[in-house]
Amino acid sequence: MLRDVEQPLSSVWTREKRPSKSPTLSRAQIVRAAMEILDAEGMEALSMRRLGTKLGAGATSIYWHVANKDDLLELVLDEVFSEVPPFDPETSGWRDAASAFAYGVRQALFAHPWSAVLIGTMPSIGPNAMRLSDGLMRTFAKAGFTGMGLDHAASTMMAYVLGTTLPEIAWRSATRRSGLNEQDLVKAMTDIVTRAANDYPELAARYSEYADLDQQALRAVNFDFGLTCFLDGLEARLKQR
Amino acid sequence: MLRDVEQPLSSVWTREKRPSKSPTLSRAQIVRAAMEILDAEGMEALSMRRLGTKLGAGATSIYWHVANKDDLLELVLDEVFSEVPPFDPETSGWRDAASAFAYGVRQALFAHPWSAVLIGTMPSIGPNAMRLSDGLMRTFAKAGFTGMGLDHAASTMMAYVLGTTLPEIAWRSATRRSGLNEQDLVKAMTDIVTRAANDYPELAARYSEYADLDQQALRAVNFDFGLTCFLDGLEARLKQR
DNA sequence: TCGACACTCGCACATTGTGCGATAAATCGA
C-alpha cells in the first residue's frame, strides 16, 4: 500500500488553494466577515453557522473555500499582521524603525484582541507575518548585525513585543468581562495582595503605590522602558565589536 | 430590589472556596487529574466528562468544587507557575537570579505546552504567579532598582520570557501535529520562503543558512542572547544613575 | 448535448459545557 503524500505542515499555507471560476463566496470575503464578527463580539462568538448567516450562505458552504475552522483562524491571524504600518530603516535610523515596528505590532494586536489566543495556538507563518519579519531583519541588517546576531536581534524584538502585549490583552479582556472599570479593579486587586502581604511583600508595596495612577498610561510607559532598555542592549552589543 | 454584591473580577481567585467537610473529591485532586490529561493529550482532550471518569466520578460532580471550566483552567494555569524552581537573589547575584527565573519559567511552560493558550486568555493572578512576580521584584530590588524602574524591570523580564517561549510552543505543537521531525519541516519551510524570495529577501537568506542546523539548540542560544542583551540594558540603566 | 467540474446547502451525528432537580450522606440543634 502506498503512503500518503505527506503534507509538510498541517496549515492553510501548505495546502493549495481551491481553483476558482465564479464563486459567490470567496476566501477574502469569508476572512473579512470572520474578522468583523471577532472584532465586534470576540472569539467565542465566531461559529461557522454564525459566519454563514452573516455571509448570507449556508454554514457548510464555507468548507469549500477553507478546509476547517483552524485554517480560517490562521488566515484571520495573518490578516492582523497586515495592519502593521510599514517602517523603513532607510529613511529613519534603525532604532526608530525598530520602535515603529514594535508600536505597530502592539497596536495591531490591541485592535484585534482575539489574536492573543491564536498566537499561543498556531505558528505565525502566513505571508503577512513573514513580510513583517523580513522588514525587521532588514532593519537590523541596516543597523550592522550579521549572521546569527541578526536572527537573534529580530526574534528577540518580536518576543518582547508579544510578551508585553499578550498579557495586557488578557488583562483587558478580563476587566471587560467583569464589567468594571480598570481603576476599581486594580483597587480590588491591591486589597487582595495587601491582605496577603506576608506572602508577597515586595509586590504588595508596589501595588499600593500605583493603585491610584492611570493604569493604561503606566503600561505605555512600561512598554517604552523595556523597549529602549532592549535597544540599548543591542546597541552596546554592536559597538563592542 | 437589591443589587447583587459585585464580584471584582470573575475569576476563581475572587470567589470564595466552598466550605468542606468530608469531600470524596477535592480541588487539589481535580486540578491534578486535569493536569495529567492535559500533559498527556493536550487541551482539546480535556472535557468535563473525561475528567469526571478519570476521577471515578460523575461529570457534573466537579461543578460543586469549581464554578465552571474556565475557573478550573485558571487553577491549572497557576499550578504551572508553582513548578518554577526557587531563585534567590541573596546567595547568587541579581543577574544569576534573574536568569534562573527566566530559565525556570521557560522550562515550566515547555513542560506544559497547553499553558500557552491559557496565558493568552486569562490574566495570571493566582497565588503562585504572584509569588513568582514577588520573587522577581525582590531580585531587582536587590539589584538596586526602586519605584517605577523596579516595576518596569520586572514586567519587562517576564514579557521577554513569555514572548520567546509562547511562539516556540506554538511551533512545537504544530510540528507535533504534522507528525514530522523538525529538521524536515524547516527544510520545507525554507523551500517555501526561498521560492518567494523576492517578497522576503532577507528572510530567505537567513533561512537557507540555518536550515541544516539543530533548531532546538539554535533557539536555546537565541533565548540566551536576548536574555543577556536585556540584562545588559538593565545594568547600564543602573550604573548611569 | 453531454459529461465534468465548481460550488452550495440541508441533514445528521457525535461531542461539548452546564443548569436543574433528585438523591444520599453527614452534621447539627433540640
Added chain:
DNA sequence: TCGATTTATCGCACAATGTGCGAGTGTCGA
C-alpha cells in the same frame, strides 16, 4: 435520639458546536 439543614454526588436534558456526506444547481469545454 430525631428531625432539619448543609454538603456532596449524579443522571437527565438542552442548546450549541465542528464537520462529513450526499444531493442538488449552475457553468463551461468538447
